[in-house]
Every structure is written in C-alpha cells, then in structure tokens.
Amino acid sequence: MNKLLVVMLIVLMILKKSETKNSSYKLICSNDKTCNSPNGYCLLNECICSKGWIITDLYTGCTYKQKLKLTAFLLSFFVGFFGVDWFYLSVSNPAYIIAGIIKLITLGGFGIWWIVDWIRLLADAFLDGNGFPLLDWNYN
Template sequence: MQSAEKSDDASYAQVLYSVALKLYNYNTVPMADWNDMGRKEIMTMKSKTTAIILSILLGELGVDRFYLGYTGLGILKLITAGGFGIWWLIDLILIITGKLTAKDGSELV
C-alpha cells in the first residue's frame, strides 16, 4: 500500500512541476531527466545582446559577469576595474564571438 502512495505522490509532484514550469518563465528550458527528488534541472537562457550592452557600458564594473552568473569573477572584475581595461576588452570579444557562456553552461541566445 505504501508503494501505491509513493507512486501517487510522484505523479502528483510531476503534474505540479509541469504546471509550475509553464507558469514560471518562458526563458527556462528543462535540461535533465527526472532525478531522485522528482525535479528537473532548469537552465535559463541569457541574451547575447544584453550581455554585449552590459559589457560595453558597465564591463569595467563586472556587471556583464554578474549577469552571466559569475558572481566571484564579477566582484574580482569590479575590484580591478575590469582587469585594468584588459579583462574588459577580452570579455567583450569573448561575448561577441560566442566563446563566453553563462555559468550554468547555456549558450547566449
């Protein structure tokens, strides 16, 4: 009897999760199969245009790295004023060429 209850709980959790995904945000994409906890990992898509604009305008303050999810590198870039301008330029080139991705591994769209 307990296994039937667990099965019902798992299917109920899957239904709730699918509804939550639809309500959550159109920018999110499920990336993995159901794991033991009954959840999927979600990867958010970041805009390449937004990353380029942030890098041009506020790249020396590390805002582009914060946007992409690299908080530690954003703080380091903020402290060093964009690596004295060099790191800022390198990041701008990496974003434009598509070599720099978001921290969760998703490519910039």
C-alpha cells in the same frame, strides 16, 4: 598588484575549466504539462521548448530560462569595467561573482579583461554561471 593579477589568472583558469552543459536533451512527453507549459509544448511525443527556455536534464521539461546575449553584451560594453556583466551571468555561481569582484577592483582588468569579454560574447564563447549557452541575438 602582482598578487591581484595572479588571483585574476587563477579565477579565469577555474572558469575556463567549466564545461558546457548539455542543453539539447530530448524529453519524451505525453502532454504539454510534462514540458512545463507554457515554456514548452509536446509535439510528436517530444518536448519543444519556447525560445529562451531549455531542458537541463532528462527528467524536467523546459525549466531553465537562458540569459540574453544582448543584455550581457550591453552590460559588458557600458558598465563592464565594474564587473556587472559577470554578476548578471553568475546565476549565483561563486566563481562568476568572484570574477566580477576582481574585475570591479581592477577596473576591467586594466581594460584588457573588458575587451576580452566583448570578444568572448561576440564569439559565442561565454556561458552563464551554470554552464549553459546564452540566448542568441535574434531570439524573436
């Protein structure tokens, strides 16, 4: 049991070290195709992404689809004891998958991890597996 708690703390520390990636890049464009239309459009030589899409680097348009905060919260609330929220947010990130497995084995970190995840989601302190912010509640 103690070994499992130590592993859980190590995984959480690794996840804490991941930084928020810059999702506010400005991409200069000449047409909508540059912005990866229909996910974005060109306005005054700058790419404007549709809601839920972001620019992840200086060379591509609106190519990254954000994970929904509402979906993450509902998964966390109803089946968070089984780590489903972490699997949803993982975007194939091994650290998030391992955290989900540990959360599954410990049944939500004995309830504590389960509650902490709600707080992190409500406080906008939860990122997806690639380090990008979640799409806000009022995305429409």
